[in-house]
Each structure stands twice: as structure tokens, then as C-alpha cells.
Amino acid sequence: MADNENLTPMMIQYQGIKEKYKNDVVFFRLGDFYEMFNQDAVEVSRLLNLTLTHRASQPMCGIPYHAAKIYIARLLRFGKKIVICEQVGEIPKAGKGIAERKVVEIITPGTAVESEYLDGYKANYLASLSITKGRAGFAYIDVTTSSFSATSWSAAKMTENFAKELNRASPRELLLPISLKTNKDIRTVLDSYGNISVSYYPDWDFSSELSFKKLTNQFKTANLKAFSLEKDSPEVVPAGFLLDYLEKTTNSDIPHVSSISVYSDSDFLMLDDSSRRNLEITENMRDGSSQFSLLECVDFTKTAIGGRLLRNWLLFPLTNIKQIERRQERITSFYKDRNLLAKVKNDLSSILDVERLAGRIAMDKAHAKDLQALRTSLESWCKIKGYIEAFDFSFISSENSEKICCLISNSILDEPATSLTEGGIIKKGWSKELDHWRSIHDNFNQVLSEYEAEEKQKTGISNLRIKYTNAFGYFIEISKGKLSYVPPHFIMRRALVNCDRYTTEKLQQLEMDLNESSTKVLELERDLFIEVRSSLHQYIPYLLQIAEEIADTDVSASFAHAAIEHNWVCPDIDDSCIFEITDGRHPVVENHIPTGEFVPNNSFLSAGSDDIPSFALITGPNMAGKSTYLRQNALISLLAQTGSYVPASKAKIGIVDKIFCRVGASDNLAKGESTFLVEMTETANILHAATERSLVIMDEVGRGTSTEDGLAIARAVSEYLVDIIKCRTFFATHYHELSRMENPHLVMLCMDVREDNGSVVFLRKVKEGVTANSYGIHVARLAGIPQNVIDRAKVILARIQSLAQDNPILMEDIPLSEQNNTLKNNDENNYKTPGLFSDEEIIISEILSLDVDNVTPLNALQIISRWQKTLNNQ
Incomplete structure (x- = not known):
């Protein structure tokens, strides 16, 4: 900004305010507009698509003050902080100088209350x-x-x-x-x-x-x-x-x-950030909305308070069995009585955000319509409590609700104004003084008529009239023929040819009252409203308790509705490490396909049991449903510990302390992290943080690197989970070689596939056993890969399979207790994990598939050189 001597006094005033709030957008009040200058104006005009103008060579843009909230809301969504600078003093009467202004409010994304x-x-x-x-x-x-x-x-x-x-x-x-x-x-x-x-x-x-x-x-x-x-x-x-x-x-x-x-983490079922994203609990990974998320499946809430609490329950599942069972009892009450559920949900629809209304009242930011909204909400809640009083919901007394409703009903108009400067807030009969001033303002002609009649009777002057002019205001006019009847308390104002004009002390007082009445009414309404609002401060803790009860009831009814709508069951929750699901379904997938098309599957794992496996190794082709099966088990466990019913025909779940879900990863090039590095980071976090009580979901570990490295990592991770951590684990893989693992705590599962005359049908059913084929080429064809590429892939696959041995090479099974010693005895520079195929076989396959006609001499020399190095390194 230019030096102060080149600025107007108003701009100097603005500069002083802006200097204190350098990083915020200053809304500077000028008449009926909030103006922004300089960099604020340039940025806001760009964000809000406003016209950029100039004042004294300074960039400037403005918005109408009465529409400011619309623009402020948009700026808050952009993460901006807004400083409201209002005119608090009068403009000097001499026309010189400027009105005093000061900052009256700072609105930031995290402190907004409107x-x-x-x-x-x-x-x-x-x-x-x-x-x-x-x-x-x-x-x-x-x-x-x-x-x-x-x-x-x-x-x-x-x-x-x-x-x-x-x-x-x-x-x-x-x-x-x-x-x-x-x-x-x-x-x-x-x-x-x-x-x-x-x-x-x-x-x-x-x-x-x-x-x-x-x-x-x-x-x-x-x-x-x-x-x-x-x-x-x-x-x-x-x-x-x-x-x-x-x-x-x-x-x-x-x-x-x-x-x-x-x-702390131990107070709730813990999910790390990656697992929460992968499970798409409150938002999907595609666009961040709640569509196709778990929240969408269970959100039948009718109030904003309930909607917030439902989100909180999903993000903070419980680990305390008694608390879970208390939630189940409330949900079951609504689940069993569907008529009651319908009535409660209908009346919940008329309840507004009591929690935030209480907050605005406490901060003296609530307007009259907020109080009426509170009254109607409390009345609806009392009605709901009458429906469910037979259940042991332990609600607090409604006595204070009745007091609050009575206070608001008697004092506030049913359709009040929201601004304290407009009037139209307080009911007639609440204040005698206000009623008096309103009567003067609204019925002044009647008051004058009554006074005129009074003076006629006292004086006997039948043609006495009270009149008004802009120059003289109100006066009593008496004709020349009646001047002898004029009483002493009449004060002469002016003598005219045909009549004289008088006033009285009472008429002067009435005129003064009329002139003051508008201001008095506004002042009294404002003061009386603030008094009513302040008297509600004592009920703030009570209102917050009421809001909690409303939210809890709304969420319980929402979960009951979801259970009825989706045909879910109440799970048995205990302190064991069992995970037994009969006919489990994925709640989100089932919700978005035609009814009856989802194929349910069973799950049966347990940690710490000699008879029940803790680790399920799942093989099967792409698109056969492995990822859906993995995620549905995690979501069923999470839902159960929120207190909700679950998508299954039967479920028994031992408390889970942590859920880890590693089912795919994306790269983060900006941080220098490849897809495989992200995958390994997430895997490392699981192996470090999981306990025997955890539920681990892993899909395609090791697929982001070479076949040999990936297979070795997948095998080692599997062994660590089944032998060291011993937690309930669902581990899906395309490494069929892992099916050679043997462990009493491991069960082999696969996705059932039917082949019929060259076509493949994915049955999406989990069964015991191992899948021998990944059907990747079939999936590629479904995805639209050109047919000549598909045909070529089939030829290459046939050749590779013909060269491979019936039993691919794996590391010898080494007990974990001996593993470290074994590795130390090998020279790290010479140690190499055997691959699935020998180098000679790979080179022969490459020669057979090489397109000789399109290889340049230089490329041919490079390829041959690479083959030599590969064979010499043996």
C-alpha cells in the first residue's frame, strides 16, 4: 500500500485494521456494503466471481451487507478467516472526518456458529x-x-x-x-x-x-x-x-x-487412517462423499444431532461389552415394535438442532426464531418420551422442558423477526410498558380522538379540532366565535383570521410520546428479548442433556430401521476371540445391487484356539469377490461394536481391539513413495501394532514387486501373523504357491468358479480349498482388452505353463526360531531366493516371443548383453 500521506483518511483507517489482521479477509463496512481492498479484493473477487473495481487506484470489491452471510459461508469453505469491521460511530455533522469503525467479530472455519x-x-x-x-x-x-x-x-x-x-x-x-x-x-x-x-x-x-x-x-x-x-x-x-x-x-x-x-486408543476399537479409508466408513474413496459408504447404508436419522452422533459411533466403535449391549437393547426396542418406530421417526422429523441452539443461546447469538425452534423441538421430544416411557431409557425429567416452553410461548411471537433492530419479537401482554408504547405507536389517531372528545366535554366547544401540519406539528384549532370558551390551560400557538391555534401540556406530551414510541418499542423489545434469552442460560446443561437423549434415540431408531430394511440380525458379543458369521454380506454392495443378488458367505475364525483356525488364506481369480468378502468381515465386526445389527443370518463376535485393512494402495509421487512402498508401509504398521485381539484384512501383499520378492514377503508376513501375532486374519492372495503352507491354525479358502464350454462364471461363493487358476486373461477380456492382445496372452501363458514345473520352487520351510541364523550364514552378496522359473527358461520364453522384424540392431545387442549378464551371474 502507498505511504499514508497519499491515502484518504478512510484508507488510513482501513490500513490500520488490516495491519493487525494481515492474513485475514477484512470486511470493511461502507454504508450498505462490506468492501474489500487491495489483495483481499483481488483474491475474494477471484474466489467469489465478483466484479473488481478501483478506488483511488486501489483494487476494491464489495458485497451487500444484508447478503453477507451467503458470501461468508463460501469463503469459509475455502478456508478463509473473515474480520467484520463495522461503523460504530456517527459521521461527523460538519461533514469533516470519518466515522469510527472497529472489529466486532472474527469468523473462522472452526469458530463459526451461525x-x-x-x-x-x-x-x-x-x-x-x-x-x-x-x-x-x-x-x-x-x-x-x-x-x-x-x-x-x-x-x-x-x-x-x-x-x-x-x-x-x-x-x-x-x-x-x-x-x-x-x-x-x-x-x-x-x-x-x-x-x-x-x-x-x-x-x-x-x-x-x-x-x-x-x-x-x-x-x-x-x-x-x-x-x-x-x-x-x-x-x-x-x-x-x-x-x-x-x-x-x-x-x-x-x-x-x-x-x-x-x-486413548484402548477406549475404542482402533482403525488406522489407511484402514478407515479402505473400508469407506463415512466417505468413499472416489469423490469423498457419503455415497457408497457404510454411513449411507445405516443413516436413516431424522435430526442433525442424530446424524452427527451416528457418524461419531461409526468412527469410535466400542470395546466395552456392557456399553455395546445397552445400545443393542435400545435398537431392539424399536426393531421389535415397528409401529412405535414409525411414530418416533415421524416426530423426530420436527425436532431441530437442539444442541447447536443451546450453544447459540449460551454465547448470546441466538435470535427469536431460534427460541421458537427450541420450543417446538422440546414439545416434540416430550411427545416422543410419552411413546417410549415403557422402555427403560433412563431419560431425565421433562419439568424443565415445560418451564422453557412456557417461557418462550408467553414471551416470544410465534413468527418473530430475526433482527433485534426490526421489532416484532415480544408478545402482547409480556410487558405493560412495551404494550403502552406500542399502543401509542399503533393507535395514536384513536388516542387523539379520545383526547379531543375529552377537551370538547370539558370546554363545551363542540367544533374544537386537533389537527397536524409539518410546520407546527399537532395543535388544537378553535374558531373565532368560541374564543371566549378557551380555558386557561390552553397555550396560544398562532392567531389566524378565522381561528386560533392552541396546544396543551398533555398534547405536547402525547406528541413527544408518539415521536419516541418507535425507538422505545425497539429498545424495549431488544432488552426484553435479551432478558428472556439470558434467563435460559440456567438451562444450558439441561438442554445439552436433552440433545444427547434425542440424538441417542434418533441413532437407535436409525439402526433399527437399517436392520429392518436390510434384514440384519443382532450379533452376540462376548469377550472371546471368536469370529463366527453365518451368511454374512457386504452392507454397501448389497445396498446397491438388486435385492437377492448378493451371495452370502460364512466365516469362522478364532484366536487362541487349538480347534479353530485363526488365519484364512483365500485364493481365487480377480472379480470373483475376494475383496468384497474381506471387507464385509471387517465391516460386520465394526458394525457389531457400534451396537448395530449386522448383515448376516447369525453372528458371534469376540471383542476386537483393532481392525487393520490393507486392500490395495496408491502411490504418492509427491512424497517419493511408490505404490509398493505405500503397501509395505501399511503392512509394517499392521505387523507392529496388531495384537491377538485384532482383526486383520490383507489383500495381495507383495504384488507390487518381482514375483520372487513378492512371494517371499507374502509368505513371511503370513507366517508372522499366524505364528507370532496369532490374530484373526483374512489373507487373500494370487500366490497359489502359498497354499503349500501347513499350520494347524490355518484354513484354506477359495472363491468358487464354474467353467462351462470355455466360459467362466464367478459364483462369488467361498468354499474350503484352493483355486488353481487366476483367470486373469478372462478378466482382461471382460475389461475390453483388444482380442489380438488376448489371443497373444493365451499363447504366452500356455508356453510359460508348459515350462514351469508341477511344483514351483519355494524356500525350504524354515521354523521362525531358526530363520535368522540361517540368513546370517549366507553371504548377503551371493544369497538369492530361487525363482519360480530358471533364468534359462525365462530367456527361452523371451526369445520365442521376440518380434525379430521390429528389433533394431542396437536393441538386439542390448538384449543379448542383458542375457549374458543374467547367465554369467549364476
Whole structure:
């Protein structure tokens, strides 16, 4: 910007504000518009497709103030922070100088509270991360609902845990110490996360002492032991910083935030970030929407609160059997009584977002329509409680609901205005003073008529009239013939030819009251509404409890609806390590194909049992249903531990502590990671983190490298899972050579295929045994590969199969206890894992398939040289 002497006073005022909020978009109020200048104007005009103009050579664009929320919502979706600068003083009467302006509100993606800025079915989290004494603390809060959570982990495992928590909470805004700006692990996670507003603040703002004080002041406690926190707990710093940031940004208190939930992985069924994506629990991998996700299959919620809680249940499955059974009982209550379910769902549809309404009331941001929405919602909830009072749902008393409804019903108009400057909020009869001023404003002609009649009677002047002119205002007009009857309290205003004009103290007072009435009505309505809204503060904890009850009922009814709609059953959950599914189905796939076409399959594994295998090795061709079978088992387990019914005819599941799902990977070239490296990283995480209670789903391990390397890795991973970890594992592979493994805890499964006159039919049925063919060429033909390529592939396959031995070469089966010693005794430079085919066989096959007519002399020499090196290295 130019030097101050070249700027107008208004631009100097703007520059002073912008200097403080350099990285934010400043909405600068000018009359009926919010204006943006300089770089703000250029950027906002591009993002919102606004016309860019200029003022005193400075770029400028504006939006109407009455439509600001629409534009602010769009900017928040782009991750922008908006500073609202309003005119708070009058323009100088002399016409010189400028009106005073100041920042009245800062709106950021994570602190927005207006419904226009929010997705009702998703939490709006603001998150923070810090590192204290080698441990990372992570906290996130939704100020609209008071949901406040925190966790921590070893800083040495930053990438894995930060990605997991970031994707689980899905915050819209993240606050970090500036010292973490160059942290490679954090940068790696943020680069892959997507759209999030990230801000950095000085490290001294992340003070353990200040954060502890902020939390204790907020919760009104002497310490934080009630929340499982000590003064030096790593969760304290980010949590305290969030509260401080919220108070400064929203410019209001947040009394509804009265506790914090501190959790660890052991409190819930843990899924790492990769498994959550692969299972497509709340969003699909194609476009990130909820379509074709597990959430879509079970989401029959009727309220925004229920929608948010359902998402939370899916992301945080339980490990506590009693809690799971309590959820099952509620779902079963609705499942068994379908008439009750229909009535409850119908009335839930009329309940608005009580949780966020309570939050706006607590922050003094609720308008009159919000209060009416709260009243109608509470009335509907009381009606629902009457339906389900026979069940032991342990609901709190409705006494306070009745008090709240009575207060709002008596004080607020049924169709009130939303603005405090427009009036039309308070009901008649709530305030005698307001009714008085309204009567003057609305019925002034009647008041004048009554006063005129009164004066006629007192004076006996029958032609006395009260009139009005712009110049004199209201006056009493008396003809010349009646002047002798004029009483002493009449005050002369003007004598005319045919009459005289008078006033009285009462008429002057009436006129003054009329002039003041509009302002008085607005002031009184505003003050009375604020008084009513403030009186609701005492009920905020109660309203949040009510919101929790509504959400729980809505989710329970939603799961019951899903169970009825999809023909699911209630699983038996126990503390064993069993995994027994009869006629299991994939909930998402079944939901998107015609009814009855999905082929159900059984599963039967158990960890720690001598009689039941813990490891299922699954072979079968592409497109035969292996991946679907793997995923459905993971999703059934996850659904069971949310308390839901599951897609099966019978299910018995021992509590699972972690689900790992490695079923395909993509490269990350920006980070220098190939597909195979990503696959191996995910596999390493499974082998390090899985326990005997875990459920592991693995598909095509080792396929991203050479056949020999891949087969060796797949074999070693299988052995480690079955012999060392001993967890319940579904392991799909195209390496049929692995079927030679023998272990009492291993079962061979395959996908059934029928060949009929050269055609192949995938029956999508799992059976015991091993598939001998992958039918890859058949799948290639289905995909549309040119026929000449298919024919050539058949010739090559026939040749390769004719050269291969009946029993492909594998490493000798070496017990794991002897494996390390064996490898040490071999010279690493000379050690080489035997392949499936000898080098001579491969070279002969290459010669037979070589297109001699299209090989240049130089290419021929290079090929021969490569063959020589291969044979000489033997």
C-alpha cells in the first residue's frame, strides 16, 4: 500500500485494521456494503466471481451487507478467516472526518456458529496440536455443541497417529505452534489431508501453565483430575490454547463448554487412517462423499444431532461389552415394535438442532426464531418420551422442558423477526410498558380522538379540532366565535383570521410520546428479548442433556430401521476371540445391487484356539469377490461394536481391539513413495501394532514387486501373523504357491468358479480349498482388452505353463526360531531366493516371443548383453 500521506483518511483507517489482521479477509463496512481492498479484493473477487473495481487506484470489491452471510459461508469453505469491521460511530455533522469503525467479530472455519456457515450433519471442529516432553497432545472442540475431546501419543509415532486423529475428527481449522511449521511428519500429513485452514502462533502462546489455568477457570475446578488430566499432561496445552483462541475470536463467553473428554486408543476399537479409508466408513474413496459408504447404508436419522452422533459411533466403535449391549437393547426396542418406530421417526422429523441452539443461546447469538425452534423441538421430544416411557431409557425429567416452553410461548411471537433492530419479537401482554408504547405507536389517531372528545366535554366547544401540519406539528384549532370558551390551560400557538391555534401540556406530551414510541418499542423489545434469552442460560446443561437423549434415540431408531430394511440380525458379543458369521454380506454392495443378488458367505475364525483356525488364506481369480468378502468381515465386526445389527443370518463376535485393512494402495509421487512402498508401509504398521485381539484384512501383499520378492514377503508376513501375532486374519492372495503352507491354525479358502464350454462364471461363493487358476486373461477380456492382445496372452501363458514345473520352487520351510541364523550364514552378496522359473527358461520364453522384424540392431545387442549378464551371474 502507498505511504499514508497519499491515502484518504478512510484508507488510513482501513490500513490500520488490516495491519493487525494481515492474513485475514477484512470486511470493511461502507454504508450498505462490506468492501474489500487491495489483495483481499483481488483474491475474494477471484474466489467469489465478483466484479473488481478501483478506488483511488486501489483494487476494491464489495458485497451487500444484508447478503453477507451467503458470501461468508463460501469463503469459509475455502478456508478463509473473515474480520467484520463495522461503523460504530456517527459521521461527523460538519461533514469533516470519518466515522469510527472497529472489529466486532472474527469468523473462522472452526469458530463459526451461525447455521448458514455449518453442515448440520457434521461436527465443526477446531483443533490444535502441540508437543510436550516427547509426547504429542491433540485437542479438538466444536464450540457450537460444546463437544471437547483430547488425546495424546508418542511424538516418535507422529505421522501414523496424527493422520489417524486428523481424519477421525476432520477439523475445519487447525492451530499449531510456529516451531512445528517445518516438522516433516506434520507437513506430510497435512499435504495429504485436503482442505483445512492451518494457522501458526508463537510457541509462548502454547504455555502449560496458562493452559492449565484457562481450563480450570473454564470448568470452575481447582485441578483437572476429574478429567484424567494433570498439570503436565500433553493434552492440557492444546486444549487450553483452543479455549483462549475461541474467547478472543468469538468475542463472547462459552459457558456451555463445561468438560473435556480425554481418550486413548484402548477406549475404542482402533482403525488406522489407511484402514478407515479402505473400508469407506463415512466417505468413499472416489469423490469423498457419503455415497457408497457404510454411513449411507445405516443413516436413516431424522435430526442433525442424530446424524452427527451416528457418524461419531461409526468412527469410535466400542470395546466395552456392557456399553455395546445397552445400545443393542435400545435398537431392539424399536426393531421389535415397528409401529412405535414409525411414530418416533415421524416426530423426530420436527425436532431441530437442539444442541447447536443451546450453544447459540449460551454465547448470546441466538435470535427469536431460534427460541421458537427450541420450543417446538422440546414439545416434540416430550411427545416422543410419552411413546417410549415403557422402555427403560433412563431419560431425565421433562419439568424443565415445560418451564422453557412456557417461557418462550408467553414471551416470544410465534413468527418473530430475526433482527433485534426490526421489532416484532415480544408478545402482547409480556410487558405493560412495551404494550403502552406500542399502543401509542399503533393507535395514536384513536388516542387523539379520545383526547379531543375529552377537551370538547370539558370546554363545551363542540367544533374544537386537533389537527397536524409539518410546520407546527399537532395543535388544537378553535374558531373565532368560541374564543371566549378557551380555558386557561390552553397555550396560544398562532392567531389566524378565522381561528386560533392552541396546544396543551398533555398534547405536547402525547406528541413527544408518539415521536419516541418507535425507538422505545425497539429498545424495549431488544432488552426484553435479551432478558428472556439470558434467563435460559440456567438451562444450558439441561438442554445439552436433552440433545444427547434425542440424538441417542434418533441413532437407535436409525439402526433399527437399517436392520429392518436390510434384514440384519443382532450379533452376540462376548469377550472371546471368536469370529463366527453365518451368511454374512457386504452392507454397501448389497445396498446397491438388486435385492437377492448378493451371495452370502460364512466365516469362522478364532484366536487362541487349538480347534479353530485363526488365519484364512483365500485364493481365487480377480472379480470373483475376494475383496468384497474381506471387507464385509471387517465391516460386520465394526458394525457389531457400534451396537448395530449386522448383515448376516447369525453372528458371534469376540471383542476386537483393532481392525487393520490393507486392500490395495496408491502411490504418492509427491512424497517419493511408490505404490509398493505405500503397501509395505501399511503392512509394517499392521505387523507392529496388531495384537491377538485384532482383526486383520490383507489383500495381495507383495504384488507390487518381482514375483520372487513378492512371494517371499507374502509368505513371511503370513507366517508372522499366524505364528507370532496369532490374530484373526483374512489373507487373500494370487500366490497359489502359498497354499503349500501347513499350520494347524490355518484354513484354506477359495472363491468358487464354474467353467462351462470355455466360459467362466464367478459364483462369488467361498468354499474350503484352493483355486488353481487366476483367470486373469478372462478378466482382461471382460475389461475390453483388444482380442489380438488376448489371443497373444493365451499363447504366452500356455508356453510359460508348459515350462514351469508341477511344483514351483519355494524356500525350504524354515521354523521362525531358526530363520535368522540361517540368513546370517549366507553371504548377503551371493544369497538369492530361487525363482519360480530358471533364468534359462525365462530367456527361452523371451526369445520365442521376440518380434525379430521390429528389433533394431542396437536393441538386439542390448538384449543379448542383458542375457549374458543374467547367465554369467549364476
